[in-house]
Amino acid sequence: MAEQVIQCSSACTVTVRHELTIAGLNIDIPTAFQLGGAIALCWCIAYFWKVIGDSVKPDRSDERET
Incomplete structure (x- = not known):
């Protein structure tokens, strides 16, 4: 301020x-x-690991339809 x-x-x-x-x-x-x-970079890294984890996790939707 002035x-x-x-x-x-x-x-x-x-x-x-x-x-x-x-x-x-x-x-x-x-x-x-x-x-x-730095905060945005941490969020991006966490999101990256979440996407990797979701793509590796097996899809169990077929097992529940019986």
Whole structure:
């Protein structure tokens, strides 16, 4: 956010800086993209292993029709 500078009548200058900070989320944009990319990569790997597991698992739908 933009800083707000207040000039006093005496020899002082006050600079007010408004920030909203949340503990644990004080990261910059490139770090946030790296973290999001790592999470997305984990989801993709898990989905890949699920597809592999589903393709290897035998189909038991024929056994239940009797």
